[in-house]
Amino acid sequence: MLPHAYDSAAAGEATGQIRRVLVVDDSQMQRRILCAMLRQWGFEVWQADSGEAALRLCADLLPDAVLSDWMMPGMDGLDFCRRFRALQRDSYGYFILLTSKSDKGEIARGLDAGADDFLTKPVDAGELRARINAGARILAMQRQLSDTLGELRAAYDAVDRDLRQARTIQQALVPQRSRVFGTSRVSLLLKPCGHVGGDLVGMFSHCDRKLGLYSLDVSGHGITSALMTARIAGYLGGDFPDQNIALDRILQGTLFRPPEDVAQRLNARLSADPGVVEYLTMAYAVADLQTGRVDLVQAGHPPPLLLRADGSTEFVGRGGLPIGLIPQARYDRLSLWLKPGDRLLLYSDGITEATLRDGTLLDQDGLRMLARTCQGEGTEYLDDLFWRLTEATRHGARLEDDISAALLEFAPDQRR
Template sequence: MHPDRTDISDPNASGATLQRILLVDDSAVQLKILAAMMRHWGFEVWQAESGAEALALCEEIAFDAVLSDWMMPGMDGLELCRQFRQLPRDSYGYFILLTSKNERGAIVRGLDAGADDFLTKPVSSDELRARINAGARLLSTQRQLAETLTKLRRAYDAIDRDLRQARTIQEALVPRRFQRFRTASVSLLLKPCGHVGGDLVGMFSPDPTGVGVYCIDVSGHGITSAMMTARVAGYLGGDFPDQNIALERRRDRQMSFCPPRVVAMRLNQRLSADPGVLEYLTMAYLTLELGSGLVTLVRAGHPPPLLIRADGSMEFVGVGSLPVGLLADARYEETRLSLAPGDRILLYSDGMTEARLSGGGMLDDHGLIALVRECLAARGTEFLDDLYWRLSQLTPPGHPLEDDVSAALVEYDGP
């Protein structure tokens, strides 16, 4: 039926969020009484004399509220309520059952069917007005929440776009995963646990005689850590040697490596001197002389690199020192070792050894050695990808790694 319309003289009384009301009753007299009250209060009113007719109207019009008699021939009010709740809607619809039933079991059945409120017949105008106002408050709250959710979704989408762009920028910090240096090769792996991460790996070579390789883990997670990695990448970049704190210009105007301990000290001084930097970082950094196989290593709070000999034997190497950025006057020690043809050395972040496993506990050093042993036949990036895949298979299903994972693999072929 067409609605009986009356201008709303008091929008606050009727509730601007509750306008369109459907009245359902097989009694024409009851419909006329309820419609008169609703029109007087300023609502737009539709009428239906059966549940089937009411359901057909509900499929075409999104009513704000439905007042339905419980006892009707054919489809009663309880079944109408059930089917009303199954209709696709963009907003919530308030449903009131009019009934002469006041026993607890009837109310329970009505609530199970999806009813929001009940009115006992004969209907009191004051009580009906109070129940309508209660429904208006509920709809107002629901719509405010929906508007807030929409705003939050828009904000989330904007943040998500920014984070995806930030990830693209961070991935650009590691432009290549593999590079050959005469008698050696270096492979890199960087796997953030979120959009962006606080790990960083890299390599650079100022001349044909050597290569520098680093693996860094900034404290914390997220955007702040990612910004720190971008800053550190600028200090250790290979594209602009004059700006790389790990390099210095010799008298012949050629660039050469600074001792790794000096590099750690310089980086520590820069981070400690900045009052706006609250984060610290751990670092494993080495230089490799390509002719002799001599490795000079500094380990600043970072997990000890794993030396993998050509015969398959392994050992953790490197003297531990303080993380970078904790104390301005920190000092760092170096470790020297020689690589023979076929030897490899693996730098990695604690996201690997501290990964949570399905059976409980962490991977730890022994687990890392076991995983590496399974990957020994692979080389280069294939070795790192295989190592990461095997690690991911040990974590709980459906639960990604909780920390960033990074690694750098140096493989020495010998002169």
């Protein structure tokens, strides 16, 4: 059962993608006839007289094609085909069953077992060569597809590495999840549904008395939206107050601009950029930590939820236009007063539009109920909110949309 000597150059020219052929037949005469034809055409030929012997050969040999008799004692052609398909190999092996059967049901059995083609005995040389050539074309396409998939996987891996790095960079836009201002505290939650997302939350202050906090949602998902959030983070960053468009530098110091002015300035910048079709919704608030006064603007963002210390709740806001959609858009300011122990929650629509297990949306009433049941303070409260949300949704921990929230817990400094 050693391979016949062959001219490798001639084999490559004659066979294309098929060079090694394994012939399996319990008839010595049939094997001689098939092997003689195949060797004449330049193939490297191996032979076995049973399915068991063929499998032992396949442990060391990976044939490009197999010609196997259907009816053999012991392991028949169907069983051998199934065992052959179960072998671990990187390339595909083309399998031709030799049979005298022509019934459609029997042919279907052969196909189910993994056979690619059939030849009727006695085998005609021209038909055998045609079947081999057809197999060679299929293997050529399979190997070309395999090469293409390999290239695609390499490209995907490169993109995946870049996206993971982009995720790290985007997470750096929220360097602190919680920060204490005097005796009050702001906590943040940011959960993109993919590697990167279009939601952003943040906080900043230049003094102990006032702070700014925001929640925004850029239209769309993915890289483009993430780039927009990075840009907005630069406009509303807390590390470099002189670059923050929400702060006004004057001779006496730095002041917070009115929220509606911040929205209009941001809208003017985004609307003026050619080729940028993305827009964003935003809830932005300026809180006076001594008096409890909060001035906010709602630019197409879900209405903030006011959680009173006495257990009552209220959604605040009048809607408003998204930012970057209409160049001359105007925005209104809304004011409210916090009392000791009150909390103000800014959030994205990834929360209220989350799909529950019954197919309905969480909506504002669902958020109100969820917010009342959450435990803890600061980031613990927000993490509990996120956990309860994922438990209630149809998809569990897999997000359909980015989820973000900013929580202000008001506690006036009694020492002032």
